Amino acid sequence: MIYVISWYIQDFLWVLGTGKVLVPEIFLLILVFLSLRGPSRGVEILWAGFLGGILWDLRWIGFPGLSSLFYVVTLLMSRWAWFSLPVSGRTVPVFGAILWAAFFPVSVVRIFMGGARGLGIFTTYFLQQSYLLPLVLFASLIYGWRLKNSDA
Amino acid sequence: MTEKHLGKEWIHGLLMIIASLLLLAAAPRKDVFKGAVDFVGEILRYPEYPAVALERSAKRVSFWFADKSVLQERLGILEEENTRLRLAWSVGSAGSLKQELDRFYGYARVTLREPMSWWSEVRINKGTSDGVFFGAPVLHNGHLVGRVSSSEGSFSWVELITSSSLMIPVVIEETRDLGVVAGDGEGGLWLLYVPEGRVLSEGMTVSTAMVSEALPPGIPVGRLSSESRKTGGAYLAWRVVPGANITQLYALEIFGQMTPNGGREGPSP
Numbered sequence: 001m002i003y004v005i006s007w008y009i010q011d012f013l014w015v016l017g018t019g020k021v022l023v024p025e026i027f028l029l030i031l032v033f034l035s036l037r038g039p040s041r042g043v044e045i046l047w048a049g050f051l052g053g054i055l056w057d058l059r060w061i062g063f064p065g066l067s068s069l070f071y072v073v074t075l076l077m078s079r080w081a082w083f084s085l086p087v088s089g090r091t092v093p094v095f096g097a098i099l100w101a102a103f104f105p106v107s108v109v110r111i112f113m114g115g116a117r118g119l120g121i122f123t124t125y126f127l128q129q130s131y132l133l134p135l136v137l138f139a140s141l142i143y144g145w146r147l148k149n150s151d152a
Numbered sequence: 153m154t155e156k157h158l159g160k161e162w163i164h165g166l167l168m169i170i171a172s173l174l175l176l177a178a179a180p181r182k183d184v185f186k187g188a189v190d191f192v193g194e195i196l197r198y199p200e201y202p203a204v205a206l207e208r209s210a211k212r213v214s215f216w217f218a219d220k221s222v223l224q225e226r227l228g229i230l231e232e233e234n235t236r237l238r239l240a241w242s243v244g245s246a247g248s249l250k251q252e253l254d255r256f257y258g259y260a261r262v263t264l265r266e267p268m269s270w271w272s273e274v275r276i277n278k279g280t281s282d283g284v285f286f287g288a289p290v291l292h293n294g295h296l297v298g299r300v301s302s303s304e305g306s307f308s309w310v311e312l313i314t315s316s317s318l319m320i321p322v323v324i325e326e327t328r329d330l331g332v333v334a335g336d337g338e339g340g341l342w343l344l345y346v347p348e349g350r351v352l353s354e355g356m357t358v359s360t361a362m363v364s365e366a367l368p369p370g371i372p373v374g375r376l377s378s379e380s381r382k383t384g385g386a387y388l389a390w391r392v393v394p395g396a397n398i399t400q401l402y403a404l405e406i407f408g409q410m411t412p413n414g415g416r417e418g419p420s421p
Contacts, residue, residue, distance in 0.1 A: 008199060015203035016210075042161035050168040054175070058192040064185055065175030072168040079161070 003048040006030040007055070014060060022110055022128050024135055025103060027052055028071060032102045033139050035075050036082045036095060037146075042075075049075050061113065070106045078102045092147070096140035103132055249402075259403045260284070263307065271339050272315040273298075276404055279306045289360070289367055289407040295395030296320070296360060296371045297404065313373065314339055314398055321363035322373055326356045333358065333373055333392060339399075341374065343390040344383065354378040358392050368407065 006027045013023040028049070035045045053068025061067060078098050082090065107128055116124040178184050250261065260276035278284045280303050288300045290310045299318065301311040311318045314335035322333045322343065331346045343358060356376045362369035372395050379391040 011196065011200065012203045015200050016207050018207070040157060042157065043164050046161065046164050046168060050172070053172070055192060057175075058185065058189050059196055062182075062185075062189060063176070063179045064188075065172040065177075065179060069169060069172035069176065072165055072172060076162070076165045083158075 002030060002034070003027070003052060007052050011056075011059065022114060022124060024128075024131050025106055025110075026135075027056075028074065028103065028106060029099070029135055029139060031071065031075060032078050032099055033143070035079050036098065037143065039083060042079060046072055046075055066109065067106070070109060074102045074105060092140050092144040095143050096136055099139055100133070100136045103136075107132070259405055260290075260308070261403055262401050265401065271335060271337055271398075272312060272317075273301065274310050274312065274401060274404075276308050276310055276406075277306070278406060279304045279308050281305050284308045284406050285408075287367075289371055291371065291405040291407055292396035292398075292401060292403075294372065294405075296373045297394070297396040297398060297401065299367070300406070310404065312398065313394065314341055319344075320367065320373065321361040322358050323361040323369075324352065324356050324376070325359055327352065330361055331358075341392040341394050343376065343392050344387070346388050346390060348382075348386045348388055350388075352376060352380075352390060371407070 006029075010023060010026045013026070017023050031045055031049050031052075035042060038045075049071035050068045053066075053071040054064055056067045057064045078101075082095075082098055085094065107125070111121055111124045111128070114124060260278035260282075262274050263277045264275035266273075276284075276290075284300055284303050286300055286303055289296055290298045290300060296313060298310045298312040298315070299320075300308050302309045312335065313320060313333060314337070316335050316337040318334065320333045321330065323330055324343075324346075327350065329346060329350055329352070331343045333341060333343055335341050346352065354376055358373045358376060360367050360369055360371040360373065374392045374394040374396075377391040377393050381389050383389045
């Protein structure tokens, strides 16, 4: 259910900001967040990402397979990086860093698909980061809070 | 995470990557996905409706604000234009009043009345070239308002009866008592040098007296008011209400002004 809700929120924001702003990848944020927290839910999350990506492409991009490819690859890489670490190394800053890095490939694709060229790329990138970083920080805080509570 | 889980996950992941790549390979053929794109769009039309409505409302609100600012700007321009038109109309109106006043022969237009000497003197647009001479009495609505104190080619100065330095010999019509009318420099007019014991009352007419040749007798000045005060000696001073509206002087009549053919014109008082 959370996959559907997060996808819908992203879609809702996309409709609101059509042609004006790049909408944050809330769907991917939730997928990565959940995939790093639940080691056994990998397959389920991968399929959610794949289907969500295809739906997104059919709805907005008109280029099926693009978002799903990036979502799946991002999820696989994030999980591989995270679970390769020893448990003691899975700290909140590392969690945040992986989450932030997970957005980079799809962000670049969105910038180019949005038509930004030249200096416009940097402008769009920094604008994108301005709302992406608070989201990543917020997700990291939630992760830290839940980590602390589960330890107790 | 167990090796079994990890292996399964990678297999699923690789399958999805292959599927995505195949889809990407077929993506340039629009006809393959056209139906799917339309279908997804149609399905999502309903859940997306609130967002569309919200976006439309936001647009409408922004347009409303934009329209409002345009209207305010236009209102400002119209107000400015209105002020200009009013000014132009006032100038035109003042010009026509000036022309109307100038048409009356024997009347002089007040061209200057300084605030500092408001009750003392005014300048008129008639001078020696129009036959105005020093000492000529000046009337307003048939009542004396002052005398010409100096006269140049095209203008003259008139000293008003409310000036404290102008003294006019007068007579009270009803009792034939003589006195002098002088101003206090603050708009007040007083009948001076009336001996105590004279029976005077409010409303009696004050006119110029036959004392000097420069000022013809019988020109009405005003009426006595009920207010009186005791001055030095055995005299009373009575406040006189001027017959002329001294606060609003636009056009004045010069008594005894020379006519263009050399004669003197004197409107009967």
